Amino acid sequence: MTVSSAPGVHADRGVLDEAILRASGITVRFGGVLALEKVDIHVDKGKIVGLVGPNGAGKSTLFNALTGLQALREGAVWFKDRDVTNDRVHNRAKAGMARTFQHPQMFVGLTVRQHLIMADRLRHQRRRLWTDLFNGGGFRKSDSSELERVDALIELLRLKGVADEQASSLPIGATRLVEVGRALASEPDVLLLDEPSAGLGPTETVQLADALISVMSERAVSMLLVEHDLDMVLGISHQVFVLDFGHIIATGTPTFIRNDEAVKKAYLGDE
Amino acid sequence: MIQYIIAGLVLGSVYAISASTLALTYKATGVLNFAFGALAYLVARFYYYLHTQHNWGIVEASLFAIVVAAPIMGFVLWAILFRTLRLASPLIKVVATIGLSVAIPALAAIIFGNSVILSAPGLSPQPVRVFDVFGTGVSLDQIFVLGFVAVLSGVGYIVFKFSDVGLRVRALVDSPALMSLSGSSPGIVSAGVWMATTMLAGLVGVLVAPVIGLDSTDYTSLVIAAFAAVVVAQLSNVGIAGLAGIVLGVANGIAVRYLPPSSTLTPAITSSIPFGVMVIALLYFQWRNKLSFASVTSGALDRAIRPAATTAALGTAERTEQSDDKRVDPTTRRSSSSGTNRRLVGTGIIMAVVLLLPVVLGGLWVGVVADGFCFGIAFLSYTLVTGEGGMIWLCEITFAGMGAAFSAYLAGTDHWPILLAIVVSALVVAPVGLLIGLVTVRMGDLYVALITLSFGFLMDTLLFTQNVFLNFDSGVAITRPGFIAGNRAFSYFVLAVFVVLALFIANLRRSTVGMGFHGIRSSETASRTMGLPLVWMKVLLAGFAAFVAAIGGGLLALYAGVSLPPAYATLGGLVWLAVVVTLGVRSTMGALLAGLAFTVMPTVFQIYLPSSLAEVPTVLFGLGAVMVARNPEGVVSVYARQLLSLLGKLVDRDHYRAPAVAATNSVTLIETTELIKGEGTPKHGLNGGDSGASQQVVFGKGVAASETDVQ
Numbered sequence: 001m002t003v004s005s006a007p008g009v010h011a012d013r014g015v016l017d018e019a020i021l022r023a024s025g026i027t028v029r030f031g032g033v034l035a036l037e038k039v040d041i042h043v044d045k046g047k048i049v050g051l052v053g054p055n056g057a058g059k060s061t062l063f064n065a066l067t068g069l070q071a072l073r074e075g076a077v078w079f080k081d082r083d084v085t086n087d088r089v090h091n092r093a094k095a096g097m098a099r100t101f102q103h104p105q106m107f108v109g110l111t112v113r114q115h116l117i118m119a120d121r122l123r124h125q126r127r128r129l130w131t132d133l134f135n136g137g138g139f140r141k142s143d144s145s146e147l148e149r150v151d152a153l154i155e156l157l158r159l160k161g162v163a164d165e166q167a168s169s170l171p172i173g174a175t176r177l178v179e180v181g182r183a184l185a186s187e188p189d190v191l192l193l194d195e196p197s198a199g200l201g202p203t204e205t206v207q208l209a210d211a212l213i214s215v216m217s218e219r220a221v222s223m224l225l226v227e228h229d230l231d232m233v234l235g236i237s238h239q240v241f242v243l244d245f246g247h248i249i250a251t252g253t254p255t256f257i258r259n260d261e262a263v264k265k266a267y268l269g270d271e
Numbered sequence: 272m273i274q275y276i277i278a279g280l281v282l283g284s285v286y287a288i289s290a291s292t293l294a295l296t297y298k299a300t301g302v303l304n305f306a307f308g309a310l311a312y313l314v315a316r317f318y319y320y321l322h323t324q325h326n327w328g329i330v331e332a333s334l335f336a337i338v339v340a341a342p343i344m345g346f347v348l349w350a351i352l353f354r355t356l357r358l359a360s361p362l363i364k365v366v367a368t369i370g371l372s373v374a375i376p377a378l379a380a381i382i383f384g385n386s387v388i389l390s391a392p393g394l395s396p397q398p399v400r401v402f403d404v405f406g407t408g409v410s411l412d413q414i415f416v417l418g419f420v421a422v423l424s425g426v427g428y429i430v431f432k433f434s435d436v437g438l439r440v441r442a443l444v445d446s447p448a449l450m451s452l453s454g455s456s457p458g459i460v461s462a463g464v465w466m467a468t469t470m471l472a473g474l475v476g477v478l479v480a481p482v483i484g485l486d487s488t489d490y491t492s493l494v495i496a497a498f499a500a501v502v503v504a505q506l507s508n509v510g511i512a513g514l515a516g517i518v519l520g521v522a523n524g525i526a527v528r529y530l531p532p533s534s535t536l537t538p539a540i541t542s543s544i545p546f547g548v549m550v551i552a553l554l555y556f557q558w559r560n561k562l563s564f565a566s567v568t569s570g571a572l573d574r575a576i577r578p579a580a581t582t583a584a585l586g587t588a589e590r591t592e593q594s595d596d597k598r599v600d601p602t603t604r605r606s607s608s609s610g611t612n613r614r615l616v617g618t619g620i621i622m623a624v625v626l627l628l629p630v631v632l633g634g635l636w637v638g639v640v641a642d643g644f645c646f647g648i649a650f651l652s653y654t655l656v657t658g659e660g661g662m663i664w665l666c667e668i669t670f671a672g673m674g675a676a677f678s679a680y681l682a683g684t685d686h687w688p689i690l691l692a693i694v695v696s697a698l699v700v701a702p703v704g705l706l707i708g709l710v711t712v713r714m715g716d717l718y719v720a721l722i723t724l725s726f727g728f729l730m731d732t733l734l735f736t737q738n739v740f741l742n743f744d745s746g747v748a749i750t751r752p753g754f755i756a757g758n759r760a761f762s763y764f765v766l767a768v769f770v771v772l773a774l775f776i777a778n779l780r781r782s783t784v785g786m787g788f789h790g791i792r793s794s795e796t797a798s799r800t801m802g803l804p805l806v807w808m809k810v811l812l813a814g815f816a817a818f819v820a821a822i823g824g825g826l827l828a829l830y831a832g833v834s835l836p837p838a839y840a841t842l843g844g845l846v847w848l849a850v851v852v853t854l855g856v857r858s859t860m861g862a863l864l865a866g867l868a869f870t871v872m873p874t875v876f877q878i879y880l881p882s883s884l885a886e887v888p889t890v891l892f893g894l895g896a897v898m899v900a901r902n903p904e905g906v907v908s909v910y911a912r913q914l915l916s917l918l919g920k921l922v923d924r925d926h927y928r929a930p931a932v933a934a935t936n937s938v939t940l941i942e943t944t945e946l947i948k949g950e951g952t953p954k955h956g957l958n959g960g961d962s963g964a965s966q967q968v969v970f971g972k973g974v975a976a977s978e979t980d981v982q
Binding site: 067069088089090091093094098099101105106107108109110114117118119121122125128129130132133136137138139168182186 | 775777778779780781782783784785786787789790792793794796797798799800801802803804805808
C-alpha cells in the first residue's frame with residue numbers, strides 16, 4: 001500500500017490545507033545505498049503522526065531530511081505552506097519546527113531551567129543574543145513573562161524538582177522531558193520526536209506518552225514521532241506511516257496499521 | 272639548477288619522512304602529533320650527547336639513540352598520555368601534544384644544558400665526504416637522507432600491504448573495539464605505532480641536525496612545515512603525505528633558485544611556501560566539502576563499548592558526555608549557585624591579593640607584575656575563543672604582535688597618542704579575526720588549529736619581518752604617557768583594563784549568547800536545531816578575541832617600551848596556550864594568574880635558583896597542558912577549586928554541617944524522580960528495576976554534589 005493523499009490536498013502544489021508539514025518525493029542516497037526513495041509523508045495540524053519501521057528502514061534519515069540536517073537527492077519539504085527544502089536548519093527552527101534527539105543532547109553546564117530560558121529567549125527575545133552583551137543583560141534576572149512561560153513548561157512536564165539541577169546529570173527519562181521542554185519553549189508549530197522512548201522503561205514510556213498528549217491538547221502542537229515502540233506509537237498517534245527499506249509501505253490509523261499485512265511482514269518476515 | 276633540486280629533494284625527504292610518520296600516527300591513533308619536532312630534537316640532542324660529548328661511535332650512538340631510546344620514549348609517552356587521547360576531543364589532543372612540544376625542549380635543556388649548538392654531526396663521519404653528482408656536490412649526510420626516504424618508502428609499503436603487522440595497524444585504524452573482539456590487543460598495536468613513529472621522529476632529528484643545528488625551535492618549525500604535506504594528504508594518506516613532502520621540498524629548492532638572493536623577501540617567501548600550501552589546501556578541501564574526520568577517528572562502536580578503564584582514565588567529567596562527537600574538554604564546566612558563590616569568594620580573594628601586589632612589592636617585581644597583567648589581557652583572548660567558543664586558535668599571539676606592531680607604527684611614525692593607537696590597532700586587527708573566523712567556522716577543530724597556525728607563521732615571515740615593524744631588529748620604540756610612566760601606575764592601569772574586559776566576558780558568559788555557547792560546545796547539532804546562529808556567534812567571538820589579544824599585545828609593547836615582532840612568534844603562542852590551559856582556560860581569573868605565572872615564575876627561577884633550572888617553569892607549563900588530558904579544566908584550576916571548596920566549607924558551615932540537609936536534598940531528588948516516573952508506580956530505571964532507578968538518581972546527585980565540592 002502506498003501513501004494516499006490526505007483530504008484537502010492540492011496534489012499539483014504538493015501542499016494541503018490540513019498538513020502543516022509535508023514532504024514529497026524524498027530521495028536520499030548514501031554512496032551506493034538508497035536510504036530513501038520517493039517518500040511522501042505529511043503531518044496534519046494538531047495531530048500526532050507516528051513514523052515506524054524496522055531497523056534500517058530509513059526513519060532517522062527521513063527525520064533528518066525533514067529538519068534539514070540531511071541533504072536531499074530529490075524531493076521537497078513544505079512547512080506551513082512554504083517550500084523550506086533549501087532552508088538551513090536554524091531557519092526551519094525559527095519558522096516553528098523543533099525536534100528532539102534519540103540520544104538526548106543536553107548542554108553541559110546549564111540547568112534544566114536555563115535550557116528552557118535559552119529556548120524561550122530565542123523565540124520571544126531573540127535580540128537579547130546581542131543586546132545582552134552591551135546592556136549588562138547577563139547580570140539581570142529573567143523578566144516576569146519569561147519566568148511565567150518557563151515555569152508553566154516546568155509544571156507541564158513535571159520537572160519542578162530538578163529545575164535547578166544540571167540537565168546533563170539527570171537520568172535519561174528526565175533528559176527526554178527536558179528535550180521536549182526545550183523544544184516546546186520555542187513554541188513550535190510542529191515537534192519532531194526522535195525515538196523518545198528509547199532507553200525508557202514501560203512506566204517511563206507511559207509517563208512520556210501522557211506528557212506528549214497533554215502538550216498536544218494544551219498547546220495545539222502537531223507532532224511527528226519516530227519510534228521503535230509500536231505500542232506507544234499506536235497508542236497515541238492519529239495517523240501512522242510505516243517505512244521499510246526506504247519506502248512507505250503503509251499509512252493509516254493505528255487500528256488499520258495494526259492489521260495491515262504489509263506491516264506484519266515487515267516486522268515479522270514473510271512466514 | 273641541479274644543486275637546487277638536490278637541496279630541495281633533501282629537504283623534501285625530511286618533510287616526507289616527517290609527514291608520512293605524522294599521517295600514519297594520525298591514521299592509526301587519531302592524534303596529530305604537534306610534539307613530533309620536539310621528539311625529533313630530543314633524540315638528536317641525545318645522539319649529540321652520546322656521539323659528540325661522550326665520544327660514542329656513530330653506529331653505537333645512533334643505534335642507541337634512535338633504535339633503543341626513542342622507542343622506549345614512545346612507549347612511555349603512550350603509557351602516560353597517548354593511550355588516553357584516542358577518543359578525547361580534538362581540542363584536548365591538540366593542547367596535550369602542544370604541551371608536550373613545550374615541555375620536551377625545556378626538559379632537554381635541563382638534562383643536557385642550555386648551550387647553543389649551531390653545528391651538529393649527522394650520521395656520516397667527520398669530515399663529511401662530498402660526492403660529485405651531475406657536477407654538483409652532494410654530501411654523505413644528504414645521501415643518507417635520500418637513502419633513508421627510499422628505503423623507508425619501500426619497507427613501509429611492504430610492511431603495511433603484505434605483513435601481519437600492517438594488517439593489525441589497519442585494523443586499529445578501523446576499529447580498536449572490533450580488533451579487541453577478534454583477539455588482538457589494540458593497546459599493544461597502538462603502543463607499537465607510537466614506538467615506531469617516535470623512532471622515525473628520532474631518525475628525522477638526527478638526519479637534519481647537520482642542516483639546521485640543534486635548536487629546538489627550528490625543529491618544531493621544520494615539522495610544522497611538514498604539516499602542509501599532511502594536510503594535502505587529508506591527514507591520513509601516508510603515501511600522498513610523503514609525496515607531497517618531496518614536492519614541497521623541491522618547490523622550495525626551485526623558489527630559492529629563481530628568487531633574487533639579495534632580496535629580504537626571498538627567505539620570507541621560501542619559508543612561507545609550506546604554510547601557503549597548507550592554507551590553500553585547507554580552503555580547497557573545505558570548498559570540496561572534504562574536511563571530514565569520520566574515517567580516522569573510528570566510530571560510535573568504539574565509543575559505545577570503550578573499556579571501562581579508558582573511561583576512568585578520562586575522568587569523572589566524561590560521565591556527562593553527550594552523544595555528539597564533542598567530548599568533554601576544557602571548555603565544559605559545571606555551575607551551581609553554591610559553586611558560583613564560592614567562585615565569587617575565590618575571585619574576590621585573588622583580586623584583593625592582586626591589587627595589593629604593586630603596593631607591597633618593590634623595584635623589579637612591580638614591573639614583573641605589570642608585565643604579567645599585560646599577559647593576562649592577551650591571555651583573555653584564549654578565554655574567549657577556546658574557553659567560551661570551544662575553538663582551537665593558535666594565532667592569538669600573532670594578533671597580539673599585530674596589535675603591538677601597528678600601535679607602535681601609529682605612535683612612532685604618525686605620532687598618534689599611544690593609547691589611542693593601541694585601541695585603533697586592535698580595531699584593525701579585529702576584522703582579521705572576523706575574517707579568519709568566517710573562513711574556518713565550518714571546519715573541524717583540528718583544521719582550525721592548523722589554519723590559524725599557518726596564518727601565524729605566514730605573518731611571522733611576511734609581516735613581522737618588514738623593516739617598518741622590525742626596525743633592523745631593534746624594534747619600534749614607544750613611550751608611555753606621563754600618568755602611567757611609573758611601573759606602579761602602569762600596573763594599576765593595565766589591571767583596570769583587565770577588569771573591564773573580564774567584566775565584559777563575565778557578562779557574555781551569563782548572557783543569552785553565553786548560554787548559547789554552552790549549547791554549541793555540547794552539541795552543535797542541537798544548537799542549530801534550536802535556531803542558534805552558530806556561524807555569527809563564533810565569528811564575532813573570534814573577532815572580539817583578536818581585539819583583546821591586540822590590546823594585550825599593545826600593552827605588552829608599552830610596558831617594554833618597544834614593539835619587537837619576534838617576541839610574538841607563533842611558536843611562542845604554543846607556550847602561551849600551555850600556560851593558559853594549565854591555569855584554566857575557562858576562567859578570567861585563570862588568564863590573570865596565567866599572566867602572572869608566565870612572568871613571575873621565570874623571574875624567580877632566574878634570580879633565586881641556578882641557571883641550569885631556568886627552564887623548569889616552561890617544563891611545568893608544558894606538563895600542565897599535557898595534563899589537560901586528565902584534568903580538562905586545567906590542573907591548577909582544579910586544585911584551586913578544591914582549595915576554595917575547603918575554604919567554602921569553613922565559611923559556609925551551615926551548608927556542610929548538617930547531614931540532615933544532604934538527606935533532605937536526596938529525598939527531594941528522589942521525590943522529583945518519582946514525579947517524573949509517576950507517583951506510586953513501579954520505578955523502571957535506566958538500567959532496569961527499581962533500585963537501578965533510585966541509584967541512578969542518587970548517583971546523579973552524587974556527581975553533582977561531588978563536582979560542586981570542587982568548585
